[in-house]
Amino acid sequence: MESIIDEFANTLGNLENGEKLNKLLMKALDTIPVAEIIEKGLRKGLEIVGNKYEGGEYFLSELLFGSDLANSIFELLKPYLKRLEADVKGVIVIGTVRGDMHDIGKNVFKMLAETSGFKVIDLGVDVDLELFIKAIQENDPDILGLSALLTTTIPEMKNVLDELTSAGIRSSIKVILGGNAVSKEFAEEIGADAAVLDAVEGIKLCNKWVGR
Amino acid sequence: MSTNRERFKAVINHKKPDKIPWIEIVFEETLLRWFREGLPADEVTVIGYEIGRAGTLFTNWPTFKGFGKIYDRFGCLSFFGCMLLVDVGPVPRFKQRKLRETEKHVDILTETGAIARRPKRSEFEFYAMPQFIEFPVKDKKTWEEYKKRLDPEDPRRYPKDWDTEGYIQLFETYNKGPTLLRFNGFYGFGAELMSIPRFVTAFYKDPELIHEMLEHWEYFTIETIREAVETLKGDRIDLVFWWEDLAERHGPCISPKLFRDFLLPHYKRVTGFLKKNGIDRIMVDSDGNLNPILDEFVAAGITGIWPLEVNAGMDAREIKQKYGDRLFLIGNLDKRELAKGGEAMRKEVDSKVPILKELGGYIPSADHVIHVEFSLKRFQEYSEYIKKICES
Numbered sequence: 001m002e003s004i005i006d007e008f009a010n011t012l013g014n015l016e017n018g019e020k021l022n023k024l025l026m027k028a029l030d031t032i033p034v035a036e037i038i039e040k041g042l043r044k045g046l047e048i049v050g051n052k053y054e055g056g057e058y059f060l061s062e063l064l065f066g067s068d069l070a071n072s073i074f075e076l077l078k079p080y081l082k083r084l085e086a087d088v089k090g091v092i093v094i095g096t097v098r099g100d101m102h103d104i105g106k107n108v109f110k111m112l113a114e115t116s117g118f119k120v121i122d123l124g125v126d127v128d129l130e131l132f133i134k135a136i137q138e139n140d141p142d143i144l145g146l147s148a149l150l151t152t153t154i155p156e157m158k159n160v161l162d163e164l165t166s167a168g169i170r171s172s173i174k175v176i177l178g179g180n181a182v183s184k185e186f187a188e189e190i191g192a193d194a195a196v197l198d199a200v201e202g203i204k205l206c207n208k209w210v211g212r
Numbered sequence: 213m214s215t216n217r218e219r220f221k222a223v224i225n226h227k228k229p230d231k232i233p234w235i236e237i238v239f240e241e242t243l244l245r246w247f248r249e250g251l252p253a254d255e256v257t258v259i260g261y262e263i264g265r266a267g268t269l270f271t272n273w274p275t276f277k278g279f280g281k282i283y284d285r286f287g288c289l290s291f292f293g294c295m296l297l298v299d300v301g302p303v304p305r306f307k308q309r310k311l312r313e314t315e316k317h318v319d320i321l322t323e324t325g326a327i328a329r330r331p332k333r334s335e336f337e338f339y340a341m342p343q344f345i346e347f348p349v350k351d352k353k354t355w356e357e358y359k360k361r362l363d364p365e366d367p368r369r370y371p372k373d374w375d376t377e378g379y380i381q382l383f384e385t386y387n388k389g390p391t392l393l394r395f396n397g398f399y400g401f402g403a404e405l406m407s408i409p410r411f412v413t414a415f416y417k418d419p420e421l422i423h424e425m426l427e428h429w430e431y432f433t434i435e436t437i438r439e440a441v442e443t444l445k446g447d448r449i450d451l452v453f454w455w456e457d458l459a460e461r462h463g464p465c466i467s468p469k470l471f472r473d474f475l476l477p478h479y480k481r482v483t484g485f486l487k488k489n490g491i492d493r494i495m496v497d498s499d500g501n502l503n504p505i506l507d508e509f510v511a512a513g514i515t516g517i518w519p520l521e522v523n524a525g526m527d528a529r530e531i532k533q534k535y536g537d538r539l540f541l542i543g544n545l546d547k548r549e550l551a552k553g554g555e556a557m558r559k560e561v562d563s564k565v566p567i568l569k570e571l572g573g574y575i576p577s578a579d580h581v582i583h584v585e586f587s588l589k590r591f592q593e594y595s596e597y598i599k600k601i602c603e604s
Contacts, residue, residue: 015416056504059467060460061412068413101329101343104408105460125343126316126331150341151548151585180461180523198462 004028008041012073013048015066025073034080035087038117042077046070046115050200063200064108070115088119090210093135094145095123096179097160100153105178109145109199116203118210129160133167141173143206146192148179157182158190174209178202215387216289221450224390224493224516224540226573231603234595235289235389235542238282239581249588256281286595289389291453294382296440299369300395300433302361306348324348324404325358349405352421358405359428364435376443383448390450393440395433397456397496398426398475399466408465415470422474430478434485445489452486452494454514459500461524471508483513495542499580500524506531510538519543519579526579528564532571540573547578553590558597565601576602 002010008024028037049066052058058066092113096106103125113120121139123131136144144164148154157177164170170191177187177195187195193209196202214222214230222229247253256279264273283290305323312319317329325348331340349355383391396404402411402425415422441449458465466475483494495516496502496509501524502517509517520526520543528544549560561576568574576598582591 053462056463059463059504060408060465061415061467061470064409065413065416068417099331099333099340101331101341103343107409125329151583198460 005032005037005040005044008037009044009048012042012045012066012069013052015049015062015069018069018072021069021073022076025076029080034077038074038077038087042070042073043116046112050112050203053198053200060108064111067108067111067115071111074115087117089117090143090206091119091121091139091141092143092145092206093121093123093132093139093141094147095127095132095135096125096147096149097153097156098126098128099156100148100150100179101125102147102149102179105149105180105199106145106147109147109178109202112199112203113206116207118206129156129163132160133163133169136164136169136173137167142210143174143176145176145178145202147177148181151181154179154181154186157192161191176202176205216389217387217391217450220289220390220575221447221493223573223575224451224495226537226540228572232569233289233389233575234287234598234602235291235575235577236283236286237291237581239583240279241584242582242586243279243282245584246588246591251588253279256285284388286591287599288595291390291392291451293389294386295392295394295453296379296383296444296449297371298393298395298437298440300436302358303363303366303368304361319345326404344407347405347407347410349425350410351418352424355405355421355425362428362432364432364438369436370439379440379443380448383444391444391448392451392453393437393444393449393491394453394455395437397454397458398429398478399458400456401429402426403458403465412465415466415474419474426474426478430481433482438485441486441489441491445491447490449491450493451516452491454494454496456496456498457500458498459502459505459524461501463501463503464505465500468505468508471505476508476512479512479514487513493540495540501526503531506535506539510535514539516540516542519577521579522546523548523579528574529567529571532568532574537573540575541568542575543577543579544568545576545578547580547583547586550578550594551583551586551590553587553593557590557594561594561598561601565598569602 004024004027008028011021011024028041046066049058049063053063094106094110096102110120110122121135123135146157146160148157161175175192177192182195184195194205196205216233219229219233223232258277258280259274260277261272262275264271302324306321306325308323309321310318311321311327316332318332320328320330322328326344327346328342329345330342349358486494493516494514495518496514497518499521517539520528520541522544526544528541531539531541544564546560549556565576
């Protein structure tokens with residue numbers, strides 16, 4: 001028989017209605033520690049959504065709705081968590097580079113990263129490279145996520161990487177690139193650690209980097 | 213010898229013309245680059261004589277009408293040489309105005325009612341896509357309010373010089389390229405009014421609102437274009453240019469199931485209305501990976517696709533093999549490779565155009581607009597090569 005936590009994860013993964021999910025959550029809270037609900041219910045459910053997206057069964061509509069469901073559950077769980085910070089997998093600084101105002105892909109990544117357990121510091125769009133450096137020096141993140149949609153703005157990604165090197169902090173951080181204009185070849189060319197096709201691939205990689 | 217219009221029509225109807233045409237859209241920012249690189253502006257400028265200064269000067273006055281001669285100069289066709297300008301936007305428009313300003317950005321209320329944040333640095337000011345920070349439709353209440361601006365009966369939707377006889381003659385005699393009717397699709401308008409994330413999740417969170425919006429958009433579209441379609445029915449309108457932009461690199465932004473459950477009936481009624489009036493070449497304009505949703509498009513009555521973005525995994529050769537004469541295709545030449553020029557450009561053209569020419573129902577074009585990374589010299593080189601291939 002399916003356990004409550006598995007049923008919860010599958011209900012979320014199958015995007016069944018929020019009411020059923022809430023009922024299962026309340027039931028789970030009677031017997032299962034909150035940290036376990038988050039890890040084996042919420043994140044597992046989100047992983048199912050991500051896998052279905054990558055497998056071509058789900059599309060952006062389902063990915064965003066799944067994240068939306070997970071976010072609302074996460075909000076319900078917050079009062080039960082004594083120390084949210086303790087559950088943070090890692091810290092990611094993200095931003096769309098200077099000259100580029102696109103934010104949809106970055107925001108999808110942010111939503112998934114937060115529900116997957118990362119603390120995300122979002123610098124927004126059209127971010128000057130000095131601001132990236134300042135945020136890294138102040139927050140000591142594990143990962144820097146750079147986004148750009150336009151072929152005309154991706155050269156700015158190289159400028160950020162060069163600045164990281166000049167500031168002596170390049171080796172202490174992983175750099176991941178996202179956005180329509182980037183490619184794995186481009187990431188290699190400018191010395192980034194990776195470029196990803198979509199947010200789901202990005203989260204998988206970030207999980208791997210922080211050893212989870 | 214055939215005219216360019218006859219050639220275009222032959223291809224999109226899966227017939228073999230004496231030579232296949234080549235079509236592009238040149239982005240304005242690219243033109244500015246080309247002017248800086250030596251393209252003489254007066255060679256491509258179009259001047260029209262009309263009542264001066266938007267009707268304030270009661271005399272015929274030479275008026276700047278854009279750089280449309282760029283297409284003649286390079287020997288390619290333009291989509292927009294003969295397009296009926298029916299206004300399918302909000303009427304009245306929102307009054308565009310500056311809302312606030314910081315050292316780096318300025319926030320503007322746009323004509324669609326969204327708030328756009330634009331960078332102030334001069335090199336990005338004009339052509340950088342803005343960040344949309346607020347959208348006009350958020351829920352049923354804001355939709356009901358917005359809907360008042362989407363009245364198909366508003367007489368301001370048709371051109372000032374609209375008359376049936378004159379337009380019939382124009383659409384019958386134009387021969388430089390296709391005649392066109394353009395409007396916006398069910399996904400495109402919703403995402404534009406609500407933002408992509410809010411719109412695509414609303415299919416799950418508020419399906420009733422989505423049904424209401426789509427229902428109205430169908431009514432609005434058909435009734436707005438009705439007079440034009442019924443006037444120019446038959447073969448006067450060669451192509452319907454149906455803007456959607458409903459896909460990203462991974463696939464469509466809404467799943468094929470949502471498309472079938474929500475959009476398909478409305479698509480069918482609009483394409484049915486067009487086909488009843490003899491207009492059956494209906495092309496969806498969407499970037500991104502459309503492969504998972506092509507069956508749905510065909511079922512919806514769509515008969516053509518542009519621009520077939522290579523970076524998103526679209527391959528016109530595969531689509532042609534699978535769909536044959538059910539879809540005509542325009543585009544799919546990787547803009548990044550074309551802009552490199554030389555061997556990279558020739559390889560891209562050679563790997564696709566000869567095969568697709570043979571398969572039929574294909575018109576060569578870049579897989580989006582000719583963007584600013586395309587130098588004048590490279591475009592000249594590309595134009596000479598592609599024309600040679602088209603004529604061979």
